[in-house]
Amino acid sequence: MSSCHDCKSCAAGPPPPGSHGGPAHIIALVGPPNSGKSTLFNRLTGLRQKVANFPGVTVEHRVGRAKVNHDREVMLIDLPGVYSLNPRSDDEQVTHDILVGKREGMQPEAVLLILDCTNLGRHLLLAAPVLNLRLPTLVVLNMADDLRGRGGTIDPAALSAQLGAPVALVSATTGEGIEKVFQFIAGTAVGHSPVKAPLVQLPVLKDIPKCRRWATEVNNGAAYQAPSPPRWTRRLDSIFLHPVGGPLIFLAVVVLVFQSIFAWAKPIMNGMTDLIQSSGNWIGSHIPDEIIRSLIVDGIWAGVGSVLVFLPQILLLFLFIGILEDSGYLARAALIADRTMRKFGLQGKSFIPLLSAYACAVPAVMAARTIENKRDRLATIMIAPLMTCSARLPVYTLIIAAFIVDRPLLGPFLGAQAATMLGLYVLGFLAAIMTARLLKSSILKSERTPFMLEMPPYRWPTLRSLGLRLVDRSKVFLRRAGTVILTVSIVLWVAAHLPLHDGKVPNIESSFAGIIGHTVEPILRPLGFNWKIGIGLLTSLAAREVIVGTLGTIYGMEGTAHSQGLQQALHSDLTLGGALALLVFFAFAMQCMSTLAIVRRETGGWKWPVLQFAYMSLLAYAGAFVVNQTANGNLSRLAAFVAH
Amino acid sequence: MQLSFRKRRRRDALPARTLLELQPGEDGILDRLDLPEDVARRLMELGFLPGHVVGVGRSAPGGDPRVFRVDGSEVALRLETAARLHLRGGNPLPTTGIDCP
Numbered sequence: 001m002s003s004c005h006d007c008k009s010c011a012a013g014p015p016p017p018g019s020h021g022g023p024a025h026i027i028a029l030v031g032p033p034n035s036g037k038s039t040l041f042n043r044l045t046g047l048r049q050k051v052a053n054f055p056g057v058t059v060e061h062r063v064g065r066a067k068v069n070h071d072r073e074v075m076l077i078d079l080p081g082v083y084s085l086n087p088r089s090d091d092e093q094v095t096h097d098i099l100v101g102k103r104e105g106m107q108p109e110a111v112l113l114i115l116d117c118t119n120l121g122r123h124l125l126l127a128a129p130v131l132n133l134r135l136p137t138l139v140v141l142n143m144a145d146d147l148r149g150r151g152g153t154i155d156p157a158a159l160s161a162q163l164g165a166p167v168a169l170v171s172a173t174t175g176e177g178i179e180k181v182f183q184f185i186a187g188t189a190v191g192h193s194p195v196k197a198p199l200v201q202l203p204v205l206k207d208i209p210k211c212r213r214w215a216t217e218v219n220n221g222a223a224y225q226a227p228s229p230p231r232w233t234r235r236l237d238s239i240f241l242h243p244v245g246g247p248l249i250f251l252a253v254v255v256l257v258f259q260s261i262f263a264w265a266k267p268i269m270n271g272m273t274d275l276i277q278s279s280g281n282w283i284g285s286h287i288p289d290e291i292i293r294s295l296i297v298d299g300i301w302a303g304v305g306s307v308l309v310f311l312p313q314i315l316l317l318f319l320f321i322g323i324l325e326d327s328g329y330l331a332r333a334a335l336i337a338d339r340t341m342r343k344f345g346l347q348g349k350s351f352i353p354l355l356s357a358y359a360c361a362v363p364a365v366m367a368a369r370t371i372e373n374k375r376d377r378l379a380t381i382m383i384a385p386l387m388t389c390s391a392r393l394p395v396y397t398l399i400i401a402a403f404i405v406d407r408p409l410l411g412p413f414l415g416a417q418a419a420t421m422l423g424l425y426v427l428g429f430l431a432a433i434m435t436a437r438l439l440k441s442s443i444l445k446s447e448r449t450p451f452m453l454e455m456p457p458y459r460w461p462t463l464r465s466l467g468l469r470l471v472d473r474s475k476v477f478l479r480r481a482g483t484v485i486l487t488v489s490i491v492l493w494v495a496a497h498l499p500l501h502d503g504k505v506p507n508i509e510s511s512f513a514g515i516i517g518h519t520v521e522p523i524l525r526p527l528g529f530n531w532k533i534g535i536g537l538l539t540s541l542a543a544r545e546v547i548v549g550t551l552g553t554i555y556g557m558e559g560t561a562h563s564q565g566l567q568q569a570l571h572s573d574l575t576l577g578g579a580l581a582l583l584v585f586f587a588f589a590m591q592c593m594s595t596l597a598i599v600r601r602e603t604g605g606w607k608w609p610v611l612q613f614a615y616m617s618l619l620a621y622a623g624a625f626v627v628n629q630t631a632n633g634n635l636s637r638l639a640a641f642v643a644h
Numbered sequence: 645m646q647l648s649f650r651k652r653r654r655r656d657a658l659p660a661r662t663l664l665e666l667q668p669g670e671d672g673i674l675d676r677l678d679l680p681e682d683v684a685r686r687l688m689e690l691g692f693l694p695g696h697v698v699g700v701g702r703s704a705p706g707g708d709p710r711v712f713r714v715d716g717s718e719v720a721l722r723l724e725t726a727a728r729l730h731l732r733g734g735n736p737l738p739t740t741g742i743d744c745p
Contacts, residue, residue: 083689119716241702455718
């Protein structure tokens with residue numbers, strides 16, 4: 001996917017670096033992590049931005065447009081946060097390649113180098129290699145308000161003289177000094193003089209201690225007075241990282257996130273369901289032709305709608321992750337969770353993605369981006385779909401209500417139905433951590449990259465950045481609903497409604513779906529499933545909860561999890577073993593096109609999603625087989641037979 | 645010859661002090677990073693440079709990982725990593741690894 005997809009000027013090819021007067025001016029934003037680079041990018045571009053992945057690597061970047069001088073626009077690329085330009089990680093490789101002009105169509109004409117001026121000594125380490133590229137560069141000293149508030153000082157003019165590049169002292173959060181950045185961007189349209197001479201010789205660049213001494217000298221020359229330690233951060237850490245209070249607050253945050261995505265999102269989700277249903281009916285009333293109406297209402301609208309229902313929940317989850325990340329608490333949460341996650345071969349940063357996976361694996365896979373270590377990130381992505389996502393709930397609710405008699409197990413506190421539900425959550429969790437251990441001790445083994453995590457100072461999250469984040473995630477989600485899910489919905493509808501018999505829609509048994517269901521039945525027999533469940537499994541490949549609607553259609557009952565008629569029909573058509581096997585099957589199986597699509601996007605190829613699908617299908621089949629055979633007593637008979 | 649002398653000397657003297665043994669509120673000067681080069685470079689980019697002052701901050705429950713204050717920032721490390729970062733004064737002899745000039 002081209003990253004400058006909607007940039008018209010790219011069609012004609014961007015002008016080579018240094019040429020002026022061409023329409024496309026590309027400016028790259030470079031900076032270390034926690035330098036406030038993204039905040040500045042948001043301020044410069046606002047809503048005129050989008051997320052893109054570099055082809056071939058799993059590195060995300062954002063491109064946006066900034067308006068300068070009436071009708072002129074400059075394209076900004078927000079590069080991944082890096083500490084150096086030595087290409088070791090994917091992030092650094094991409095940043096390096098773009099800055100030296102190796103990426104076709106993305107050669108920047110100028111650079112915005114964003115540094116946190118409350119920690120200038122260390123952040124200047126990146127200035128040496130970036131300025132050595134000798135592109136026109138503006139050194140943006142961010143967090144000017146923080147520096148002042150904590151009693152630090154800097155002389156930007158003196159720093160500019162030392163570095164041989166213009167310097168702007170700004171605060172991206174408050175907008176202070178931002179006009180200097182706009183001036184620089186506007187100037188790109190007429191051309192800048194590049195940095196004249198290399199600042200430091202290359203052998204020095206490779207030597208970090210020498211580079212750091214160079215930074216100290218530059219700082220001294222610019223009358224840099226480092227600020228006092230962040231008092232509020234120390235105070236808050238004494239609460240959030242308190243030996244007893246810290247874990248309690250951590251648990252409270254987890255419960256709050258859980259509660260919000262399940263309980264608080266429910267009314268909105270119910271509202272969405274009603275809205276989709278009534279709008280579907282309204283559309284249907286305007287389409288006279290029965291078959292076309294069925295395709296549009298039952299096929300497309302219901303199919304896409306079943307996924308759209310999850311949008312409020314996903315947005316709420318991302319709002320929480322956004323607040324946690326922007327405020328700086330996420331780093332503390334990762335620190336607290338690290339010890340536990342380490343037991344499964346993972347690390348602290350895997351915690352939030354895995355927590356998200358209880359709502360939906362899709363945002364979880366996206367949230368795994370915060371894990372820099374590639375192998376840990378892949379392992380997290382691989383196990384996320386085993387966590388019990390909310391799409392499994394309708395299936396669990398239906399089967400449990402149909403087959404499990406709700407006897408009290410622990411007095412009034414725990415009934416058999418709730419216990420079964422809880423057991424399924426535990427089952428998914430156990431499968432996830434065992435898979436993690438398996439992966440981390442085999443194909444994703446990593447020992448050479450120890451856990452190191454910078455603790456940024458606490459900051460207030462800004463509405464602007466939270467809002468932009470939600471807009472961004474909605475776009476990604478809706479685009480998928482409009483493409484993958486739409487296609488699958490149409491295919492499924494066609495399979496269930498063709499071939500026509502005497503010009504009429506066949507009943508489900510003689511449709512393509514029915515034929516396929518009968519074909520796969522022999523494979524599913526050992527699991528205790530019949531051909532109807534077979535069709536359900538096929539349609540639920542799109543999304544798990546689709547099976548409920550499908551079974552409703554097949555049994556001619558109302559297709560909801562709480563439908564009494566459907567529960568009774570299932571009860572008389574399946575054995576208890578088959579029902580339990582179905583639950584286990586859904587706990588393990590990768591019945592979700594959306595997740596597969598997002599894993600492909602995030603891992604940059606088909607290898608991992610295919611492996612994931614194969615592994616989870618195998619696990620689901622094996623698990624369901626064992627459960628059904630055990631319930632039928634076959635396994636004990638077999639064991640007794642072997643023992644004889 | 646000299647190497648073996650160093651080894652014997654280290655065993656007899658106090659054990660080399662590392663970040664692991666720093667007490668909360670105590671500072672030390674980093675001497676060398678006894679880690680593979682790419683890991684050492686990453687740590688140096690985060691501020692763990694020989695000659696820099698390292699302090700101890702808070703830690704996760706159970707004491708691992710622990711937050712270290714170095715070069716104006718706070719970085720959490722697992723104790724297994726902290727044990728490989730040697731402090732000046734604990735082991736008086738400069739040895740292999742990335743030295744401070």
